[in-house]
Amino acid sequence: MQQWENFLISVEEKTAIVSFNRPKALNALNYPVLKELNEILDVLAADDSVYTVILTGAGDKAFIAGGDIKDMSAMNVEEGKLYAYAGTALLQKIEELEKPVIAAVNGYALGGGTEVAMACDIRIASERAVFGQPEVGLGLIPGFAGTQRLPRLVGRGAAKLLIFTGKNIKADEALRIGLCEAVVPHAELLDYCKKLAADINKNGPTAVRLAKAAINHGLDMDLRSGFRFESFVFGHCFATEDHDEGTRAFAEKRKASFTGKYKK
Numbered sequence: 077m078q079q080w081e082n083f084l085i086s087v088e089e090k091t092a093i094v095s096f097n098r099p100k101a102l103n104a105l106n107y108p109v110l111k112e113l114n115e116i117l118d119v120l121a122a123d124d125s126v127y128t129v130i131l132t133g134a135g136d137k138a139f140i141a142g143g144d145i146k147d148m149s150a151m152n153v154e155e156g157k158l159y160a161y162a163g164t165a166l167l168q169k170i171e172e173l174e175k176p177v178i179a180a181v182n183g184y185a186l187g188g189g190t191e192v193a194m195a196c197d198i199r200i201a202s203e204r205a206v207f208g209q210p211e212v213g214l215g216l217i218p219g220f221a222g223t224q225r226l227p228r229l230v231g232r233g234a235a236k237l238l239i240f241t242g243k244n245i246k247a248d249e250a251l252r253i254g255l256c257e258a259v260v261p262h263a264e265l266l267d268y269c270k271k272l273a274a275d276i277n278k279n280g281p282t283a284v285r286l287a288k289a290a291i292n293h294g295l296d297m298d299l300r301s302g303f304r305f306e307s308f309v310f311g312h313c314f315a316t317e318d319h320d321e322g323t324r325a326f327a328e329k330r331k332a333s334f335t336g337k338y339k340k
């Protein structure tokens with residue numbers, strides 16, 4: 077894969093590991109970072125050999141320390157709005173990537189860092205991870221959809237507690253409120269996430285992609301519409317070779333070998 081100024085990328089098996097790599101600012105999100113990640117998501121979307129993506133932070137200290145405060149200090153009303161639009165659109169693109177995205181939260185995930193983690197499908201935290209939405213302490217509010225995703229993820233009370241106080245929380249508290257799915261020893265974080273990705277990758281890739289769409293879009297619907305939407309998506313699975321292979325392998329008592337392809 078090509079070289080990037082603010083990212084390190086490797087692909088192992090069917091999993092792309094994308095590391096934010098802007099060490100001098102603890103991986104804070106400035107425009108060049110947003111622009112590169114936008115391009116990287118296009119590359120990953122188009123790469124059929126990549127089934128699952130892990131997002132993490134390079135270095136030992138930070139996942140992402142937030143939006144770039146130095147850049148934000150010079151912005152006016154219009155620029156602030158455009159910055160929020162750009163970040164929010166990018167995080168939506170992560171959420172809508174047709175492949176599972178795992179956040180391997182290896183350290184500080186503050187402000188925009190917690191917001192990036194929330195746009196991922198699953199969050200695994202190192203014992204050293206620190207989450208928070210400290211924006212009110214800067215005279216701001218979360219700008220990359222934190223006021224929207226956090227209450228949907230942890231409930232409105234816990235979200236308001238975090239956002240109004242601006243206080244950081246450690247990994248165990250994040251786990252307790254549902255802001256991450258597991259906490260693992262720091263040194264084991266990446267291996268844990270790779271194993272998790274491998275567990276996902278052995279399944280029918282189109283089915284996983286459709287399950288992601290059914291969950292994400294379903295959550296934006298009323299329940300009855302969600303039921304109906306799921307039934308349509310379930311029906312759609314029958315158009316794939318993986319449906320034939322998966323059900324046949326079960327009957328033949330062997331491991332399925334999936335291609336992710338649709339029937340001709």
Ligand code: CAA
Binds near residue numbers: 143146163188220
């Ligand atoms: N933006 C720009 N630079 C940042 C940054 C940020 N969010 N976070 C850290 N840095 C820079 C620091 O300025 C410092 O650079 P210099 O050496 O040039 O001074 C370098 O990274 C190392 O940081 P520290 O010396 O502060 O490291 P520390 O270990 O003492 O503290 C920290 C770590 C607790 C994460 C601290 O850096 C911190 O509080 N950072 C800001 C966190 C924050 O408030 N994030 C929210 C930003 S607003 C936002 O994200 C809005 C949104 O919704 C998009």
